[in-house]
Amino acid sequence: MTAIVATADPVRLIQEALRGDIVPVLRRELPLLAELGLDAAYEVVMNDPGLAHAGFRLFRSKPELFSTVVVDAASRPVVDDAQGLKCGRTLAEAVALIVQAVGRRYFRRKLGGPNTVALAPARQAGLPATVLRRIGLAKPPPPPPIKRVTGAGDILFSALRPFLRYDWQTALIPHYAPLPPSVVAAMGPSLLKVREPCELRAVAAGTPLLLGGANGLFEDGGALIESEMLWRVANQMDLGRLFEGGDRARLRRAVAQISRTRREMVACLMPTLGDDIRLFVTFLFVAYAEMGEDEYRRVFSIVGATRWVVDKLAEKLKKAGTLPPPGLEDMRTFFARVVMEPARV
Secondary structure (H helix, E strand, O other), rough: OOOOOOOHHHHHHHHHHHHHHHHHHHHHHHHHOOOOHHHEEEHHHHHOOOHHHHHHHHHHHHHHHHHHOOOOOOOOOOOOOOEEOOOOOOOHHHHHHHHHHHHHHHHHHHHHHEEEEOOOOOOOOHHHHHHHOOOOOOOOOOOEEEEEEOOHHHHHHHHHHOOOHHHHHHHHHHHOOOOOOOHHHHHHHHEEEEEEEOHHHHHHOOOHHHHHHHHHHHOOOEEEEHHHHHHHHHHHHHHHHHHHHOOHHHHHHHHHHHOOOOOOHHHHHHHHHHHHHHHHHHHHHHHHHHHOOOHHHHHHHHOOOHHHHHHHHHHHHHHHHOOOOOOOHHHHHHHHHHHHHHOOO
């Protein structure tokens, strides 16, 4: 990669390296860019979060395609985010700069960039002065003072910039756009815990139940999950995606059954899953989908409550290693693998 000066503007930091080294690879591999010239392809990628995300996915899935251009000072391929690049920045820093540049362009385009407005003069010219100017006996008035106004897109970008760090965020850039800057400021780094568009909509609406703790699923002193709370969280997480065709009737039935889960069963899982409500809810829904209604009821509900099976699930969760990030597909894959064997013991 071309050398990057640490004090330069973030857009300039990435332009030369992207245009000269990365975009040629993307043009070969992404059909939408194949017919475009180098400059045009660069502009399209930087203006389209979806294409930028596709580029990142290509790099992560096939790093060998970039082995001669994403390199360190000794021209060795760089694939780990902590590794230094030839330009002097780490891969993680370069990724963050690209994500930020794509985000800034998108927010300016959708919400408005900086603009200049003419201010009203401090004192309006009187009638005699106006007449004299019309007949050429007085000088024309000075131009009105100009003020540069920050656009809504830049205001949002300034709020989001510290948290635009990872390549997976390029897919979320269009979904960040509706967020009020005040909400971004209030959430701070916890915004990085949100990886789903549906969850960002809940955040924008100011009702992100999905960011609460697992104990919030229960009423004070309640032995069973509170069904209305579970329904609202399931909708904010769009868990209908777990069922074919997003079947709402199946989602309602799942909520009805899962809401009979006993508190003590959730307590068995808490040492492993922590207190993230999304991990708990997704685990329970995946268990329901994989086990089937009857077996789930036997294991988790007040009717069955087979504690030893839940203990085995908790044990396998612990052995499975690092929990997945809070994206539905990652959680579903991870939890399905954990659930399948113990659920059939």
